[in-house]
Amino acid sequence: MxxxxxxxxxxxxxxxxxxxxxxxxxxxxxxxxxxxxxxxxxxxxxxxxxxxxxxxxxxxxxxxxxxxxxxxxxxxxxxxLFEPFQIPSGSMLPTLKIGDFILVNKFHYGLRLPVLNTKFVSNNDPQHGDVIVFRYPEDTSINYIKRVVGVPGDVITYQGKTLFINGEAQPQSLIARLPPGNPEQLLLSETLVGKPHRIHQDIYRPIMNGQWVVPEGHYFVLGDNRDNSRDSRYWGFVPEELLVGKATAVWMHWDSFFSLPDFSDVRRIN
Known part of the structure; x- marks a missing residue:
């Protein structure tokens, strides 16, 4: 429950x-x-x-x-203003790890009434590359975190594990094969509309291809762990009214109840 x-x-x-x-x-x-x-x-x-x-x-x-x-x-x-969240899954690796505690800026996309979630002050709109927290469209009691890759009006294409926005391929460059001896995963740098971030791809995971047109008032989101993320490719778009805020920083990492909190990896989220 x-x-x-x-x-x-x-x-x-x-x-x-x-x-x-x-x-x-x-x-x-x-x-x-x-x-x-x-x-x-x-x-x-x-x-x-x-x-x-x-x-x-x-x-x-x-x-x-x-x-x-x-x-x-x-x-x-x-x-x-701000709300803390804990990362529960690996869908945003390598950007966010399981056990990361993040700070979410709730003012960045406007102010909403608690519980009712009705916006009463407008502010910024999500942009390409923003890491956002939102209520999962299929069960709004659950919060999800993903990266915005499509804004209203965009044509999003995912072909051969390459992301295209309005027909333009978003550049990728190889950083490492993981693990080095017997690689199963690629660590890549992807530049999304001029904003670089890192992503994971599974070498042997089947390719999922598709094309989507982002409707007004909605956003298309992907996990940075591309082959291990249930995102807009599977369940569709994120309505604007389900936005919670912009993920801005990692302030603590805590693996489990029986481990000590780690403050050595405090950083901004890109």
């Missing part, structure tokens, strides 16, 4: 805010009135310990008061 963390965060923030407000408007005045009545009956101010006892918030109110500001800040930052 996939949990919608955004929805959970919104609901918990709302709940703690409501509880804090209820205590502030309803129960705090009652505690203040009880203190005033007790001091009037005593004819003098009560000792400090008794005042503290009468004015003490119940546990639920104290917890809500403490949690609400923190949750609100986290909600605002996560919804409108």
């Amino acid at each position: 996939n949990l919608d963390f955004s929805l959970i965060l919104v609901l918990v923030t709302l709940l703690t805010g409501i509880l804090w407000l209820v205590d502030t408007l309803m129960f705090a005045p009652r505690r203040q009135a009880a203190l005033a009545q007790a001091e009037q009956s005593a004819g003098a101010p009560l000792p400090e310990a008794q005042q503290v006892s009468l004015m003490r918030q119940p546990g639920w109110a104290d917890t809500s008061r403490s949690m609400f500001p923190v949750l609100l800040v986290v909600l605002l930052l996560r919804s409108f």
Whole structure:
């Protein structure tokens, strides 16, 4: 089962805010009135310990008061500025490894309301070569990460493991055969509309050919691990309304729960 963390965060923030407000408007005045009545009956101010006892918030109110500001800040930052993600698969090798923790700029493509995902501030449009996080069109509870290779109006052709954009082949150059002794994979540098990045190709994987025309309001995406990525070649285009943000940096790598986090490979994502 996939949990919608955004929805959970919104609901918990709302709940703690409501509880804090209820205590502030309803129960705090009652505690203040009880203190005033007790001091009037005593004819003098009560000792400090008794005042503290009468004015003490119940546990639920104290917890809500403490949690609400923190949750609100986290909600605002996560919804409108930056959100961390962990890479769960090898579809973006060699650019991103399994266990990489990345930072996604959610403002870059405009601001959206949490949960509803309705855009209320427009900003940039995705460009060729951008690495984006988006909601998987076939199950929007799952986030995917791929590279944009086609924008609205482009004709995308994948022929003989070469990418063509509007009939123009995107240059590739060999970096290495992996592993060197008995190669099964090629490490290549691909230049996508003037922007270089690295990709993997499996030597013995069958060639998949096809041609697609990117419709308005949609994007065509590929994984950098070309022969080990389920992307637009298999399930189609990414609608603009499913964009989450632009992947900008790797800030940590953590292989597993039983290993130590590694901060030695902090880098920008190209």
